[in-house]
């Protein structure tokens with residue numbers, strides 16, 4: 413994004429993000445670092461407040477933070493939903509008033525959220541074309557309650573990661589409708605299997621290749637809204 417001329421605001425919870433921003437700046441990228449924990453409402457509020465006070469506008473928001481936890485207990489499921497689903501939703505909501513017409517929101521999602529992993533009833537509910545935000549939130553809460561009560565498998569929920577990304581994909585469709593009048597595009601991207609800490613060393617793609625998919629979708633002018641893309645091509649929900 414920096415090479416395309418965007419001023420990049422790179423966020424992270426820890427000092428590693430700051431170091432990454434410094435490295436990029438040394439390579440001529442216009443980048444600033446800010447602290448942000450996407451599961452901490454105060455941290456989101458603080459960032460949004462700073463940007464508002466500075467009179468900034470947000471042309472592109474890339475919601476990239478994500479977790480893939482090994483354990484499948486209730487606590488892990490809650491954390492997974494908080495980071496992968498509620499975090500992007502709250503951050504997007506908090507920055508919306510700074511987004512002009514033509515802005516873009518990109519949710520870094522995953523093919524693992526594909527609805528074919530869900531039983532027919534949940535596929536119908538999550539994939540409903542007229543799904544409202546309230547209904548989606550109810551579904552995510554129902555999943556968390558089912559995990560807590562030990563009946564997630566019986567109901568047919570797949571893993572927490574899959575549920576969180578299917579929820580995020582559904583959120584993309586909900587937001588795309590909510591923001592269409594403001595001409596803000598909202599899309600999901602699956603970066604493919606990428607050699608990050610999450611993807612591991614044997615993953616197929618370099619970080620640059622994974623990022624390319626995200627940049628391509630973020631910078632499509634007058635492009636589509638409410639879709640999910642890999643390498644610039646629409647893929648199945």
Ligand SMILES: NC(=O)c1ccc[n+]([C@@H]2O[C@H](COP(=O)([O-])OP(=O)(O)OC[C@H]3O[C@@H](n4cnc5c(N)ncnc54)[C@H](OP(=O)(O)O)[C@@H]3O)[C@@H](O)[C@H]2O)c1
Nearest residue numbers: 425449450451476477478521522604605606608609610611
């Ligand atoms: N790698 C793949 O093959 C692959 C495939 C499909 C989709 N994805 C998606 O791509 C995105 C990036 O994943 P990745 O592969 O880069 O994973 P990663 O190597 O595990 O990095 C995840 C990043 O998310 C940050 N994060 C986690 N919780 C956070 C929080 N509460 N607040 C702020 N940041 C938080 C982590 O920060 P810390 O360093 O502070 O923990 C880390 O920088 C994720 O949404 C993931 O689901 C990845």
